[in-house]
Amino acid sequence: MNALQTVSSLIYLISAVCYVLGVHMMRSPKTARHGNGLSAIGMFLAVITIIVTIIVEGTIDSVGWIVLVLGLALGILYGVVKARKVPMTDVPQLVSLFNAVGGGAAAVIGIFDYLLKGDGAALSLAFSLPVFLDVVIGGITFSGSLIATGKLSGHVPGKPITFPGARLLNIIVVVAILASAWFMMASPTNVWYVILALVMSLIFGLLMTLPIGGADMPVVVSLLNAFTGLAVAFAGFVINNQVLIIAGALVGAAGTILTLQMADAMNRSVANILAGGFGTGDSDANSAADAVPVDVKETSADDIGLQLAYAHNVMIVPGYGLAAAQAQHEVAELAKVLTDKGINVDYAIHPVAGRMPGHMNVLLADVNVPYEQMKQLDEANPMFENTDVSLVIGANDVTNPLARESGNEISGMPILDVDKSKSVVVIKRSMSTGYAGIQNPLFSMDNTQMFFSDAKKGLQDIVAATKQYLE
Amino acid sequence: MSEELFTNLAIFVLSLLVGFEVMSKIPATLQTPMMSGANAIHGVVVVGAFVIAAEANSWPFYILAFLGAFFAAVNVAGGYTVTDRMLGMFDRKPAAKQGEADHK
16 A cells, blocks of 8 residues: 555545444434534545545546546536425435436446456456446436436326236346346456346336335335445445445445335335335325215315314324425415414324425425424324314325224324314315225214315415404 | 455445444434435445546546546535435524514
């Protein structure tokens, strides 16, 4: 090791420590933002180190500088503008997009090194195995994450997409990937081998993600995020750079745990999700179950306004429908109208409300809902007994009392005890079932009234009605 | 097995174990920001983009280096920015309160 290598290795080690401590600090709400900042400092150190290294080593030519600086500048511009402009409801698909390009970058590094080092000669297993893993995992996350982005943003239909022969095609693609691995490791470099590996892994990413329903996407995004971590770690093997190996493996492992926790919070197993065909995500409005059964009581915005105006304690239960309709401003406005008149308003937030675990907190924080009003499941449940009106907005399965019984899809899932409150008002577009595909007895209970409307439009009407009674 | 490969493999395995350990039970509130934060960390692949750009010597390689740099830069710059925005919303409350108090 010369002096430069020694110093750069030590700085890489410091930046690796920053990532680990950063992730550790992100586990608590108090230190989370500093944790992310610390990890960004680690990243900055790593980038400065590599800039100094390539300047001192001097192997980079002028065209190399131009493509590097141009690529970085465009990438930073695009990434930062996107990240600053995105509405908070669209964050999940943006994270998935950033994940896709991370996987893409890892795959590019693998392809580059395979073609450069190979030069027609046979390569050692120790070199071509990491290249293969890097390209294949990077390729899968690239196309898979792009499909996930499309599904979350509505460019790709959220419902599971299946077609006859999908299973057979899957098998063919896996065999082709294994064949490309064999070619890459056992024979001299050939550009077509790596192209075969790349194309087949891109197809595999599509086949893996298309059959999965939109509502399961958050778990898939998290899983692909862990995959990208591994791809980056293998890219580190390829170019023999330890900071890539450490950070990549860290994200790979931490991302796997996070994926399991997310699936757990949604009462689903990862294997079950990957099998696909479950959950329709956005199809609430146009499903076949639109007809209103006779045993539910319908109500009007005017009546809801009256109830709210004479309540003491109001609990708002926001769900996926609120996030999908982007009605967070309206709900915050309603809460403000009520609290200004001395009515207690709280939000009962189920861990998986919104489009991703924890996403509802982000959405409500964005519209300045006070932190004290956001009650998590354990805090909220004892409060329902003293609640005069529970306003359920676009939530379904997380309020379904069937979860307390055995023998159905949601048995054992933690729910919000909305049915314990004195009166329940449900704002929903139709009687269609939620994500789990089962009926919700809450809707036909004696103290429940239904208001069929889009969350945004419905809340606007309720705000107007409530104001009229409070004046 | 070369010494270099063994060292890298050891680092890889130990880093995996650190990753499993550091991510014990986290509150659901933080799962989305945590995923985004982890996503930003694998943006470290940008270091690899520098390495390949330094080795590029003909057009196919320049194009790959450009793609790598662009992809990695989007990942790292966008990843940290959006994570910070999300987490910033959680600690805005005291400041927002302050503002309200001033108005009154």
